């Protein structure tokens with residue numbers, strides 16, 4: 001059993017991993033985040049559908065709408081945890097310890113996926129061989 005607690009706060013997918021110069025590995029996320037704290041829990045024109053947002057305890061307590069226009073290719077964003085109105089940045093997935101844990105555990109996670117797929121196939125095979133509609137329904141719910 002893998003303890004997934006240590007992955008909490010990892011950079012959201014998608015990631016792109018490529019080889020850099022001198023055997024470095026570059027990990028980039030196309031997920032946008034706060035330009036200050038890197039949190040992906042931000043508001044942009046896109047994810048608010050252009051509607052007004054309001055944070056009564058913010059330095060900007062009045063309702064406001066984020067800009068529909070990009071500035072130098074970046075969306076305007078509001079980060080509630082920083083109480084910051086700025087332009088979003090792509091999240092740097094090399095600065096987050098939870099991301100390192102995920103990267104380091106990739107072989108264990110792959111092994112777990114293979115184990116679970118084999119288990120799913122076994123359960124699916126049992127369901128195929130059973131005539132009992134009740135058991136079939138129960139197992140079907142389990143594997144879906």
Ligand SMILES: [Zn+2]
Pocket residue numbers: 034035036037038039079080081082083084
């Ligand atoms: Zn922030």
